[in-house]
Amino acid sequence: xxxxxxxxxxxxxxxxxxxxxxxxxxxxxxxxxxxxxxxxxxxxxxxxxxxxxxxxxxxxxxxxxxxxxxxxxxxxxxxxxxxxxxxxxxxxxxxxxxxxxxxxxxxxxxxxxxxxxxxxxxxxxxxxxxxxxxxxxxxxxxxxxxxxxxxxxxxxxxxxxxxxxxxxxxxxxxxxxxxxxxxxxxxxxxxxxxxxxxxxxxxxxxxxxxxxxxxxxxxxxxxxxxxxxxxxxxxx
Numbered sequence: 001x002x003x004x005x006x007x008x009x010x011x012x013x014x015x016x017x018x019x020x021x022x023x024x025x026x027x028x029x030x031x032x033x034x035x036x037x038x039x040x041x042x043x044x045x046x047x048x049x050x051x052x053x054x055x056x057x058x059x060x061x062x063x064x065x066x067x068x069x070x071x072x073x074x075x076x077x078x079x080x081x082x083x084x085x086x087x088x089x090x091x092x093x094x095x096x097x098x099x100x101x102x103x104x105x106x107x108x109x110x111x112x113x114x115x116x117x118x119x120x121x122x123x124x125x126x127x128x129x130x131x132x133x134x135x136x137x138x139x140x141x142x143x144x145x146x147x148x149x150x151x152x153x154x155x156x157x158x159x160x161x162x163x164x165x166x167x168x169x170x171x172x173x174x175x176x177x178x179x180x181x182x183x184x185x186x187x188x189x190x191x192x193x194x195x196x197x198x199x200x201x202x203x204x205x206x207x208x209x210x211x212x213x214x215x216x217x218x219x220x221x222x223x224x225x226x227x228x229x230x231x232x233x234x235x236x
Contacts, residue, residue: 033158033198038135041108046115050086060151060180061088063222068092070219070227071147071178076100078145080131080170082138082163083107083153087116087128093149094125104140106131135159138166145170151180152225154204155197164211174234177213179204180227193224201226 041049056062067089073079073096081090084105094103105116105128113130120128133139135158148167157163167177182193184200199207205215205228213230220226 032160033156035158037156037196038108038158041112044109044111046086046111049112050115053086054088059222059224064088064092066221067151067180067227068096070221071096071149073097073147077147078102078104080104080106080138080140080145080148080167082148082150082167083156084116085112087112087119089149089151090116090128091120091123091125094120094128097127099127101127103128104131104145105129106133106138106140108133108135136162138163138170140166140170142169143172146172146175148175148177149180150178152182154179154181155199160207161211164208164213168212168232171232173232175232176216177208177230177232178227179208179230180225182225201228204228 052058054061060067071093073093075098077097078101079093079097081087081093081103084090084107087105090103090105094101097103105113107113107116110132113132116128117130120126131139148171154160171177181201181204182197183189184193184197186194189197201218208228208230209215213232216229216231218226218228
């Protein structure tokens with residue numbers, strides 16, 4: 001039986017929709033994504049997106065084991081995979097944290113979440129809970145997770161301030177946030193990244209620091225993407 005679905009929403013690695021309009025007005029301290037960026041994930045063809053997301057041509061999929069190693073997951077940890085998409089990271093995390101841990105697979109698409117739950121059940125993983133969220137909420141209990149993982153999703157946040165507030169509330173004191181996203185460098189990045197990704201690494205760091213997180217490290221083991229680690233202060 002599937003775990004109870006929470007009400008929610010989030011989004012994923014995508015292709016910029018044709019005819020996308022200008023950026024929304026940003027909330028203070030964070031720049032909003034264009035709402036059109038998330039359209040491909042509403043009522044998605046899950047099999048199609050699995051072929052896209054879980055292809056060796058995609059850098060984060062090719063480096064999935066290196067990303068997992070960099071997270072330093074331990075048995076019993078509670079992890080939120082925000083923007084879980086087709087769930088390949090969620091399932092890897094579930095194996096890493098073991099039966100005593102818990103993985104919350106979070107996405108705006110109910111279809112993605114249902115598919116992840118089915119996939120987890122087929123693999124005998126009982127520690128995966130699906131969470132359907134909205135762009136302005138992260139329906140996880142306060143202090144319920146040790147790590148929030150956001151891969152190729154941060155640039156999809158339509159209300160970054162609200163999402164960061166929700167992430168901060170869901171984390172235990174001293175908990176971590178890891179953001180994996182595309183390098184966006186004027187004059188170096190290609191047209192797809194420049195048109196699709198709203199901000200580069202320094203902007204992302206600034207936004208999370210403004211939201212109360214402490215920047216800890218940047219890892220550059222991928223060619224086109226970065227790995228940023230942040231921490232919620234132990235005392236708030």
